[in-house]
Amino acid sequence: MSKVDVDVKTARAVGGQLLDWYEQVKRDLPWRRTRDPYKIWVSEVMLQQTRVETVIPYWNRFVELFPTIEALADAPEPNVLKAWEGLGYYSRVRNLQKGAKVVRDKFGGRVPDTPDEISTLPGVGPYTAGAILSIAYDVDVPAVDGNVFRVLSRIFLIEEDIMKPKTRRTFEGLAEFLIPPGRAASFNQGLMELGATVCIPKNPRCHSCPVKEHCRALEEGVQEELPVKEKKKPPRPVDMTAALLRDGDRVLIRRRPDKGLLAGMWEFPGGERVEGLSLEDSLALHLREAFGVTVEPGRLFVQVQHTFSHLQWDMRVFECAITEGLVRESDDVRWVPVGELETYTFPVAHGKVVKELGGLV
Template sequence: MLPSPETAEVIRRELLDWYRKNRRDLPWRKNKDPYRIWLSEIMLQQTRVDTVIPYYERFMEQFPTLEDLANATDDQVVKAWEGLGYYSRARNLHSAVKEVVANYGGRVPSEPETIAKLKGIGPYTKGAILSIAYDKKVPAVDGNVMRVFSRLFAITDDIAKQSTRKKMERIAEALIPDSAPGDFNQALMELGALICTPGSPQCLFCPVQSVCHAYREGLEHELPRKKKQKPPEPVDVIFAWLICAGRVLVEKRPETGLLAGMWGLPTFEQVPGETLEQTMENFCDKKGVPASNYQVKGRLEHIFSHRHWKVVMIQAEVSEPDFPLPENWEWVKKEDLRLRAFPNVYRKALKQLI
């Protein structure tokens, strides 16, 4: 059910007016450089504004232009992303930026069909870049917008479903103005971030309260509806701290799956029914590591989106450092560990071990 033309006009006017008075002064709002907008949208995927800001500032300092990023190495880009999470975003962005330089003369495509082909740019990011940087009338429906629409129009569909986002995009198309599509899209998101928040929406300060179906019915706390996600599955994991003469063995993780392609300590699952020392010793034997003096150095827990690692860190001394290294393993001097990009779970471990 689409909003009436009268309702649509009220929403456009009130939202744009409210946004122009209340918009936050964020680093990516300094100008409309498509590269700056693009980077911000990728970093902001599933990530809070306050978390992103320092990463964004540092990243822009290190890679001020699209060409600078295209000319960087993968290691540099991932290092700049270290700690931000969802690391495939960095790899996809880097790959896409290189493609823009190679195939589009270094200009971010302004056509929906073209930009949508780039890695890491889905329906939301496409709409955000095109509307904010190029003033195109394309919807940008993210979690904020879905929450706002759910409440404004009392939509009870599960916002975790793909079909719901398409429904919301149809509504957005009916609302988005010719004059300032980028401001309007950002106004919707800003309203979701500042007023129409998940927990306790500030309906008394809402510029579109008068046309909000949920507010009228007292349903703002019941909406949006969203399927609960399963709790992370616990896994017992061992980190091997394999040392020799001031050096440590590190492992590059597989190119797919959790922390894909990231550096870490050699990591393996605890085998049920075995002691820690048995599993550790079997692991070292299997890898051909001549290790001795096994010793538990500490424990930590780390919760990912769907895994809960219960980690035991076990140290062993490598007696013969010139043994043939397993694939994707390297020796690193302890003081050089900081030069490499480790995801946070390993940084937490290293903090305890060093």
């Protein structure tokens, strides 16, 4: 099994002890009260890059607004993005809605129950496919996420880089071998639960681990050194600038392009600092190119930061006055009363500006 040798006796022991522990201590999470594959799918997509505590209210609201595959598939995208606002990584929900449309049109509204078919859905990779198939349909397939990488690397002392595709296949094969027949739903969730609550990244609670007697990393005293993972490059710092343009009680916002970072969301107009120019001059250039107007940046209204996986925005928002020209409204450019901004979907950084404006109303 690619450098990981596990005998059947050990596999059965680990599986049995993990199942017993999970049934005793599992958290009461709303998506664990259903076997609806659609609602489980929603939870798994939300839980990518997001903590459980944050996801719970979002999941409850999302499945209330879009209770079925058909409801999500038929919903206007702005409504779906608004329901997702604050969770970030918006490509997740766009793919979720695309997937819902495929399920509606190609699979008669029923989420596929085979690995080959479910893997054709947009945004559904090996982990998400495994989670849905095992939890909703009791298919004996693995679901290997970051928690599972950590747990298995420690139990079986796997010192290979988990970022490499070959290593990922090793973990998937190992996880599948460990599944007690017919118990994939509880086993997979048990592994995730163990990683989330006991076998945590720093200061793991080894004394509470149900399988500590089998943990080779604990035996060697190297549990905190695993899993082995190549360090990512730090996010690139980017100076951003944006304009707060007023017309009475209205402010100017625009929609971002349909493709690329934060696609289709609304923002206060501006952009990256132009090399060789000050923030104010960069902002004036951006607005001249976007709207054909001349603006005079005034006082700094607010400074906000936001970190993406690859970028770190430092955004300064200036109050501006138009000294020449006129901004015309369109589907993608609007003058909006401050009190109505909450009905639009903004990226987190621009959402902070909206909150600052709200305090002035």
